[in-house]
Amino acid sequence: MPVIVNLDVMLARRKMRSKELAAKIGITEQNLSLLKSGKVRGVRFSTLARICAELECQPGDLLEYQPGPEEEDGT
Numbered sequence: 001m002p003v004i005v006n007l008d009v010m011l012a013r014r015k016m017r018s019k020e021l022a023a024k025i026g027i028t029e030q031n032l033s034l035l036k037s038g039k040v041r042g043v044r045f046s047t048l049a050r051i052c053a054e055l056e057c058q059p060g061d062l063l064e065y066q067p068g069p070e071e072e073d074g075t
Helices: 007-013 018-025 029-037 045-055
Strands: 003-005 063-065
Touching: 003 029, 007 029, 007 045, 018 029, 018 045
Parallel strands: none
Antiparallel strands: 003 063
């Protein structure tokens, strides 16, 4: 998948554990873990907004686009 989730990087920069963030934004640790690993098909904007508010960051700090071979050649 060409979208990379850098949530673990931001958590480390803020010296915050996943468990703490999950509690603060009101989602389960399991769902946060799935998001961190990139194993989700989508994320609600409201959840993304709560994460950004707690970590004092922008959505672009959490999500990164890296095109794969299929995106680069237009197929």
